[in-house]
Amino acid sequence: MSDFLIISVPAEGDPTKAYRDLSTGLTKYPVAQSVTEFAVPQNLKSAVFCSVTRKIAQYMGEVLEEQRHKLEDNLLVNGFSPSLYISQFQWDTAKYPIKQTLQSLYDILSENLSRLEADLRVRSTNYNNIKGALHALEKKQTGSLLTRNLAEIVKKQQFVLGSEYLITVAVVVPRTAYKEWEATYETLVNMVVPRSTELIFEDQDNGLWTVTLFQKMLNDFTLRAREKRFIVRDFVYDEKAIEDSKNMFSKLEADKKKQFPPLFRWLRVNFGEAFSIMMHIKALRIFVESVLRYGLPVDFEAILIVPNRKNYKRLREVLHNMYEHLDNLALSSTSDEEMAGAGMSHGEYYPYVSINVETNFVDAH
Incomplete structure (x- = not known):
């Protein structure tokens, strides 16, 4: 069910009466929370719906991460909630001269x-690259001993360094195999230094042991150890590499x-811009479909309805009963090609022009 319905009915020369008749008809039943006029300029000179609004809203939720509960408060259009903006919608003649x-x-x-959309793609790619690289480093610091970065675990004194012949390696041993x-x-x-092993770290499943050999x-040694399920980590203690890793993190x-504040500001501003564009495109659709349905001269009334969710089906039935007389006119004067071009389909055909508007972006996924 949609949050809003924008419908258009013939005005028959008196838009106020058309609105009043519909409003009066609906008040007899508990099917709508509100019924208001929807401002569509009727002197437009003669559209297809598309929007990046939902993409922007979804990405805003992603970048908020653990603060995602604040998403709804930041989804504003010209300072208003989407629902309030729709209820007060006026065509922006400054941006889009009629x-x-x-x-x-x-x-x-x-x-x-x-x-x-192009700007969102660039900004999200840049931010996601940083976020992904950071996540990869975080995962290496907190994962299993088989994969995690050992730089944060080991200490310099646990390794033989600078020797021409000896090397200290780190070996992952299952906790159940310590004695073995x-x-x-x-x-x-051959050539393993006796009594050189030391347990230096443990996780839930494994322990990290050092051992020194030629x-x-x-x-x-690596091959023989693997046969017994002892995994020699490919790790060389290198102070510079460890410091570089810390610096990279x-x-x-x-x-x-640094990138979050400007990105979030852009998302807030342009969610509103995208939503406004979306509503103007819907207004264009109302105009085009009304002309196709009801003909020229332009004479229709656009009305915004907020359905009662529990009675949505009943609302459609009431509207159908009020305007079913338009069916013969609409079907006789509108071809399949015209209906397809206007964005209508036989599966959702109504005797009046009807366009859905969704405003729930918080539960988008």
């Missing part, structure tokens, strides 16, 4: 949407923090 042709107006609206490791590590290959035996955190 003296221009429908095609020109649609081109302007479409170009503005395309610009917003201590009993066998010295004999996996460098030339490293490949054989700090830089990415700083970059993300």
